[in-house]
Amino acid sequence: MATVEVPQHLADFTVLSRLGEGGNGTFYLAVPPERLGLTTDRVVLKVFGGRCSDDAYRRGVRELRAFAAVRSPYLASLYDAVLQGQFMYAMEYFPLGSLARPTQPLTRDTALAALADAARGVDALHEAGIAHANITPSSVLLTESGGRPGGKVSDLGLARVLAADEPITSFAQPGAVQYMDPALLAGDVPSRATDIWSLGAVLHRALTGQGVYGEVPDAQPLLAIRAALSTPPALSDKLDPEERTLIANCLALSGERPATAGEVAGRIDRLRH
Missing domain, CATH: 3.30.200.20 (Phosphorylase Kinase; domain 1)
Structure with missing residues (x-):
């Protein structure tokens, strides 16, 4: 190599x-x-x-x-x-890494704590009128303070901003497509609701190690986008009922999508044991 x-x-x-x-x-x-x-x-x-x-x-x-x-x-x-x-x-700089690349193995509690905090950060952005538009495991950074695990969110969807006049296929990353609300792929603008969808997809990955579309193709963004648009999200059998309900709500597979990312953060907190 x-x-x-x-x-x-x-x-x-x-x-x-x-x-x-x-x-x-x-x-x-x-x-x-x-x-x-x-x-x-x-x-x-x-x-x-x-x-x-x-x-x-x-x-x-x-x-x-x-x-x-x-x-x-x-x-x-x-x-x-x-x-x-x-x-x-x-x-x-976050020396502990991210949900995608932690510097040491993550416990369930650490992953949930980081994602709950990240959801609080996303909620703060929403209250300021900003949609994040790029919530993935890589954008959830790991922190620790006084022995308490936590997290912060970073990495706005600047690729979309920098390539404002180009189609999404020119900058979408295959691995990130599985965390994008299909509404975005169909042409909608980033919003509070699309970010909540992404939080649900990242939570699914954190709890199960699986994407909501299974294994998306790595060869080309266009193939990943087609897979996401043609395949309904599917939830893993590894989820317990409370986990499944929250993720299904975020993805609007059942019930109503949470109104705010702050609500998502509170519900993630309740998943911690």
Whole structure:
């Protein structure tokens, strides 16, 4: 396997290592420049693939500023946005990883605590008039304070914003399609309701290790989208009745979809034993 070259610098950030890929970009651990005046010596840089126009950069910065203006302990801190051919932004570093890539095996309680907190962060965004539009296991970051597990949400759906004039098939990631409300794939705009659908799909993955569409194809986004649009979500037999009811509600498979992400957070809390 070919070695991936890691740049020493990105803009005026000093790159320490490559953390991985996801959400149409590559993540790096970096040392922030003094100009930011941060008290932390580690940040994560997300660098989006492909060239970015000035207009797309302005759209991306506008979205990030709106996210950063929302005050919630359940939202990842954002520090900077830079355009050097590619669009990149700097955010808080989470040494425990995410639901998708934890640095150590997750217990059920830890996963539920992180997802409940992330839902609270999503609720704060909704109250500020912002839809997240990219809730996946990778966007739920793991925290711990005083021995209490928790989480924060990050990674807004900027790929959609940066590629505003392009069809969804040009930027949708196959692995992320299973966490997108089919209404989005059919052309609806991101909303409180579509984010709640995503929270339900991520909860299903956290509890069962399975997606609501089974194994989506990895070859092409278009194939994953077709699978999601043609296959009704199916819930795993591993779920207990309370878990099944909450997820079915979020996906609107039965009953009414929860009115708020805050309600979802409270119901996830009640699943913890």
